Amino acid sequence: MGRTNDSIVTEFVLVGLSSHPKLQTVFFVIVLWMYLMTLLGNGVLISVIIYDSHLHTPMYFFLCNLSFLDICYTSSSVPLILNTFLTVRNSVPFSGCMVQMFLSFAMGATECVLLGMMALDRYVAICYPLRYPVIMSKGVYMLMAAGSWVSGLVNSVVQTSLAIQLPFCANNVINHFFCEILAILKLACADISVNVISMTVSNLMFLVIPLLVISISYTFIVATILRIPSTEGKRKAFSTCSAHLTVVTIFYGTVFFMYSKPKSSRSVGTDNQDIIEALISLFYGVVTPTLNPLIYSLRNKDVKAAVKNLLGRKNFSDGT
Numbered sequence: 001m002g003r004t005n006d007s008i009v010t011e012f013v014l015v016g017l018s019s020h021p022k023l024q025t026v027f028f029v030i031v032l033w034m035y036l037m038t039l040l041g042n043g044v045l046i047s048v049i050i051y052d053s054h055l056h057t058p059m060y061f062f063l064c065n066l067s068f069l070d071i072c073y074t075s076s077s078v079p080l081i082l083n084t085f086l087t088v089r090n091s092v093p094f095s096g097c098m099v100q101m102f103l104s105f106a107m108g109a110t111e112c113v114l115l116g117m118m119a120l121d122r123y124v125a126i127c128y129p130l131r132y133p134v135i136m137s138k139g140v141y142m143l144m145a146a147g148s149w150v151s152g153l154v155n156s157v158v159q160t161s162l163a164i165q166l167p168f169c170a171n172n173v174i175n176h177f178f179c180e181i182l183a184i185l186k187l188a189c190a191d192i193s194v195n196v197i198s199m200t201v202s203n204l205m206f207l208v209i210p211l212l213v214i215s216i217s218y219t220f221i222v223a224t225i226l227r228i229p230s231t232e233g234k235r236k237a238f239s240t241c242s243a244h245l246t247v248v249t250i251f252y253g254t255v256f257f258m259y260s261k262p263k264s265s266r267s268v269g270t271d272n273q274d275i276i277e278a279l280i281s282l283f284y285g286v287v288t289p290t291l292n293p294l295i296y297s298l299r300n301k302d303v304k305a306a307v308k309n310l311l312g313r314k315n316f317s318d319g320t
Contacts, residue, residue, distance in 0.1 A: 110152025116210030
């Protein structure tokens with residue numbers, strides 16, 4: 001627990017929705033169900049992409065990475081969130097909080113970059129279809145995916161290292177469901193200007209730049225689609241990137257809405273504000289990873305055909 005200025009904080013306390021005990025039970029059931037659906041949906045999507053040779057293309061390779069990323073992201077925070085709903089004061093060791101913060105931050109940053117890479121892939125596929133196999137060779141798209149993971153991990157190492165070096169004094173209560181970096185920085189009893197500058201640079205690199213890449217890519221994509229003479233051709237071209245565009249809209253819309261709210265108001269927040277912020281946080285961390293496989297499955301004929309083929313073969317093998 002937090003002690004005096006010269007003592008070391010050995011644990012943090014997550015309060016979550018402890019002031020709303022009735023909501024805690026409801027949220028526990030919802031979050032647990034969402035987490036299981038995330039594991040199932042993304043697990044099936046990964047299995048189908050690996051199993052079906054027709055899906056061994058750059059687009060589905062990135063999608064496989066996105067599904068694995070969603071599983072890692074939710075698994076890094078949901079168990080802690082569920083435990084918060086079960087206890088009034090959920091104590092987390094300092095080291096455990098830092099590890100969880102590192103994983104969540106790394107997965108979030110990686111997803112931002114990966115969504116940008118997926119937009120570039122769709123740009124090449126739509127705007128340069130004849131040169132697509134040459135430009136997006138196996139070496140290129142594997143390097144793009146690896147770059148997304150490495151950059152996200154390196155960024156998280158930097159942010160977590162800076163946070164670990166901060167001194168924490170009497171207040172060790174985090175008004176959140178899990179160890180979120182902005183909530184932790186508020187508890188530091190030292191100058192956090194270096195952390196703020198570092199976070200600003202991080203937001204520029206991992207939120208703004210990928211979003212610009214996505215926006216510019218889709219500007220060219222839309223312009224190319226509009227030049228296609230047939231309506232059927234336009235529909236087919238847009239269908240190859242509509243799922244990705246939907247995921248980007250949900251992901252970035254939630255992120256910007258969550259981080260654009262003034263954090264200082266949180267300390268005096270009303271009950272309604274606490275509930276709203278809880279819903280936003282849970283939507284970003286739990287609902288979005290659950291929706292991703294559904295969006296790609298419902299909007300993609302190849303994925304639906306591969307799922308039916310996989311289930312059909314399994315049923316056939318069981319019956320023989």
